[in-house]
Every structure is written in C-alpha cells, then in structure tokens.
Amino acid sequence: MSDFKQRALDYHAKPTPGKIAVQITTAAETSEDLSLAYSPGVAEPCRAIAENPDDVYKYTGKGNTVAVISNGSAVLGLGNLGPMASKPVMEGKALLFKRFANIDSFDIEVNHKTPEEFINTVASIADTFGGINLEDIKAPDCFIIEKALQERCKIPIFHDDQHGTAIVTCAAMINALEIQGKDIEHAVIVCLGAGAAAIACMELLIQCGAKREKIYMLDTKGVVHTRRSDLNEYKMLFANNTDKRTLDDAIAEADVFVGVSGPNLLSKEQLLTMAPNPIVFACSNPDPEIKPELAHSVRDDLIMATGRSDYPNQVNNVLCFPFIFRGALDVRARKINNEMKIAAVHAIRTLAKAEVPESVLKASGEKSLSFGKNYIIPRPMDPRLCHNVAKAVAVAAVESGVAQIPMPECYL
Numbered sequence: 001m002s003d004f005k006q007r008a009l010d011y012h013a014k015p016t017p018g019k020i021a022v023q024i025t026t027a028a029e030t031s032e033d034l035s036l037a038y039s040p041g042v043a044e045p046c047r048a049i050a051e052n053p054d055d056v057y058k059y060t061g062k063g064n065t066v067a068v069i070s071n072g073s074a075v076l077g078l079g080n081l082g083p084m085a086s087k088p089v090m091e092g093k094a095l096l097f098k099r100f101a102n103i104d105s106f107d108i109e110v111n112h113k114t115p116e117e118f119i120n121t122v123a124s125i126a127d128t129f130g131g132i133n134l135e136d137i138k139a140p141d142c143f144i145i146e147k148a149l150q151e152r153c154k155i156p157i158f159h160d161d162q163h164g165t166a167i168v169t170c171a172a173m174i175n176a177l178e179i180q181g182k183d184i185e186h187a188v189i190v191c192l193g194a195g196a197a198a199i200a201c202m203e204l205l206i207q208c209g210a211k212r213e214k215i216y217m218l219d220t221k222g223v224v225h226t227r228r229s230d231l232n233e234y235k236m237l238f239a240n241n242t243d244k245r246t247l248d249d250a251i252a253e254a255d256v257f258v259g260v261s262g263p264n265l266l267s268k269e270q271l272l273t274m275a276p277n278p279i280v281f282a283c284s285n286p287d288p289e290i291k292p293e294l295a296h297s298v299r300d301d302l303i304m305a306t307g308r309s310d311y312p313n314q315v316n317n318v319l320c321f322p323f324i325f326r327g328a329l330d331v332r333a334r335k336i337n338n339e340m341k342i343a344a345v346h347a348i349r350t351l352a353k354a355e356v357p358e359s360v361l362k363a364s365g366e367k368s369l370s371f372g373k374n375y376i377i378p379r380p381m382d383p384r385l386c387h388n389v390a391k392a393v394a395v396a397a398v399e400s401g402v403a404q405i406p407m408p409e410c411y412l
C-alpha cells in the first residue's frame with residue numbers, strides 16, 4: 001500500500017475513529033446544572049415550544065444544525081458503494097460545515113429500496129434540523145428526491161452535488177473565461193457526464209450567459225442528441241440537434257471541457273484538438289477526467305482545474321455548501337432559491353481577485369497567489385469566504401422574500 005493511502009487510513013482511524021464528535025455547549029457538572037439541563041428544568045423549553053413552535057430556534061440547536069444525508073448511490077466518482085461506505089464522505093462534509101462555517105452537522109446514511117422510502121424517511125426527521133444537505137445521490141433519483149422534499153419540508157433542502165457544484169463551477173468558469181479572453185455567450189462547452197452535477201452545472205452556466213445550443217453533453221452512450229430515444233427528461237433538456245456522436249467529435253475546437261463523470265476519460269490526444277486557450281475543469285473525485293500533469297505536458301495555453309485539494313484551482317463544492325447554508329440559516333431562509341445561488345457565484349468569484357492573506361498562503365504552502373491561470377478561485381481555507389458568501393446569500397434571501405428573520409447584526 002502506498003504511503004499516502006496508509007496515511008489516509010490512519011487519519012480516519014486515529015486518534016479516535018472518524019472525523020467528528022458531539023460537544024456539550026453548556027454547564028453539566030453539578031446537580032443544579034443537571035436539574036436545569038434535564039429533569040425537571042428541561043420541561044420548561046418543552047412547554048414553550050409546544051406553545052410556540054418558533055421557540056425551538058431559541059431553546060435548541062436546530063437553527064445551527066444541518067444534516068448531511070446520503071444513500072451512497074453516487075459516492076464521489078466511486079459509484080454506488082451503498083450507505084455505509086459513504087459514511088467517511090458524509091462525516092467529511094460534516095467536518096467541513098463545522099470547520100468553515102461553524103455549523104453543527106450530523107451525517108445520516110439511509111438504507112432504502114425506492115425513492116419514496118428515502119423521501120418518507122428524510123421528511124419524517126426534517127424538523128430536527130435547520131437545513132438538509134443531500135449528498136451523493138445518483139441521477140435521476142436525486143432530482144425526484146430533492147423536489148419532493150422541498151415540497152414537504154419547511155427548511156432548506158439543497159442537493160450539494162447539483163447546486164454546490166454548479167455555483168462553484170460557474171464562479172470559476174466566469175473567471176477562467178475572463179483570463180482566457182473568451183465570452184461566455186460564444187463559448188463551445190463540452191460536458192462529460194449527464195447526471196446530478198452535469199445537469200445543474202450546465203443549467204446555471206446558461207443562467208450566467210452560456211448558450212444551450214453551444215453545449216454538448218455526453219453520458220456513457222455518447223453525445224446527448226435529439227435523435228436519441230433513451231434520454232430521461234433531464235437529459236432531454238440538453239439534447240443537441242447535432243451530428244456529433246462521440247467525445248472525439250464534440251471536443252474538437254471546443255473552448256471548455258467540464259468533466260463530472262469519472263476518472264481518466266479525456267485523453268491528451270483529445271485535449272490537443274481543443275480550441276486555443278482552452279479551459280479544462282476535470283472535476284471527478286478523487287481521480288479527474290485527465291491528470292493535470294498530463295494536460296500540462298501537452299498544452300501550455302490551458303487553464304486546468306480539478307476537484308482535489310492537492311492541485312491549484314480546486315473546483316469543488318466545499319467552496320459553497322458551508323457558506324450558502326451559513327447565510328440561509330442566519331436569516332432562517334425557508335429555502336435556498338435562485339437569487340441566493342447567483343449571489344453565491346458572484347461572492348466566490350469576486351474574492352479570487354482580492355489580495356490573498358498570509359494565513360491562506362501558509363495553509364496552502366504557497367509563497368504567493370494572485371488572480372490568474374493558477375488561481376481562478378479562492379482556496380477553501382480563505383477565512384473571508386464565510387463572511388462574504390454568507391452575507392451575499394443572506395442579503396439575497398431577504399431581498400427575494402424567503403428570509404423569516406431580519407439580517408443579523410454581524411452582517412450590517
């Protein structure tokens with residue numbers, strides 16, 4: 001076993017198994033403390049909440065808690081590993097919520113047979129939380145599940161692989177296009193993958209100015225085109241009236257490649273046929289569609305991004321989900337709407353143009369970082385992300401009428 005693999009296993013096993021634990025936030029030492037925390041004192045907040053359900057935000061942790069819920073059907077790019085094997089990823093998301101946005105988070109892995117069973121399970125526990133982050137649920141089930149839960153629950157339901165990924169992809173793409181001197185309206189975009197991340201990324205890019213007819217989406221059967229009869233309703237929206245059938249056909253002269261599919265699917269020969277100054281976001285985790293070393297070895301005019309922490313330009317939903325939930329929770333938003341997503345895109349992309357603080361350089365192991373081909377998007381450790389993105393999201397929630405409480409003072 002490689003040294004890195006062993007270190008990754010040790011990291012998860014020690015000093016205690018897993019990556020996150022529960023912490024007590026109040027005094028619980030004396031009989032007096034216990035009489036307040038438990039019987040008889042606990043009866044008072046129970047009575048208050050029964051009388052006025054909104055008091056749950058005053059007397060419990062609900063308002064600062066997000067559940068990370070998965071069925072393990074599309075774990076990163078590893079495939080359908082099932083609920084149990086998805087747990088390290090879900091604990092990881094919980095760690096990121098806490099580390100970057102001070103949101104308490106529980107991971108919940110659901111074993112189920114039908115989407116309805118999953119929906120019923122989640123809907124019946126939803127009131128426990130301030131929000132629900134759905135994770136690693138394969139398409140097209142993820143679309144059905146998210147919509148049904150949004151209809152049934154009173155809290156934000158956000159499928160991270162769709163919207164978190166789309167927000168970060170758009171933020172990075174707008175910056176990359178600017179650096180490469182390309183207009184989004186004229187960019188020819190190839191999207192390898194036609195699942196949760198792909199459909200959401202392309203829809204949001206269209207909202208940011210990309211043209212649907214210039215997008216070529218591919219699944220395991222090749223280009224998604226109008227003469228195919230095997231497309232689900234979500235892929236149908238991207239059926240292109242084209243004679244292109246393969247990745248070889250689609251990638252020739254393309255400006256942009258977005259990979260949200262699986263490992264090592266873009267060859268150096270295919271990369272060589274792209275237009276001058278191409279943009280390659282190979283976002284499959286943990287192994288990208290093309291390795292950066294290989295891509296850079298054949299082209300020196302490209303902008304290259306991956307989903308990983310160990311290369312420059314990490315296009316990964318970690319740059320979004322902690323902060324969009326921070327903003328949503330802070331104004332008790334009923335849902336995360338389009339206005340909030342677009343606000344997050346612009347808050348993330350703008351930060352890439354600001355001077356990078358010393359603490360971020362140190363955590364990144366870099367001497368300098370400035371807006372350019374190798375720095376199109378902020379690093380996740382940038383402490384300004386939380387304030388900037390959460391504030392923009394909270395303002396958008398208030399202005400679009402989904403906030404249930406006013407802006408907190410920390411943002412004024």
Ligand SMILES: NC(=O)C1=CN([C@@H]2O[C@H](COP(=O)(O)OP(=O)(O)OC[C@H]3O[C@@H](n4cnc5c(N)ncnc54)[C@H](OP(=O)(O)O)[C@@H]3O)[C@@H](O)[C@H]2O)C=CC1
Nearest residue numbers: 076077139194195196197219220260261284285307316317
């Ligand atoms: N960097 C980031 O922040 C994120 C990255 N991702 C990555 O995106 C990938 C997909 O995730 P997600 O959308 O949630 O999963 P889904 O299961 O919803 O979708 C996977 C899609 O990839 C397609 N696909 C798989 N293998 C191939 C192939 N050989 N050629 C062409 N298409 C292929 C599938 O095709 P078909 O429809 O025919 O089955 C499907 O459309 C994963 O690798 C994941 O790690 C996801 C979210 C965030």
Ligand SMILES: CC(=O)C(=O)O
Nearest residue numbers: 076077161285316317
């Ligand atoms: C980053 C992430 O959510 C994924 O690869 O599924």
Ligand SMILES: [Mg+2]
Nearest residue numbers: 076135136161
């Ligand atoms: Mg995911």
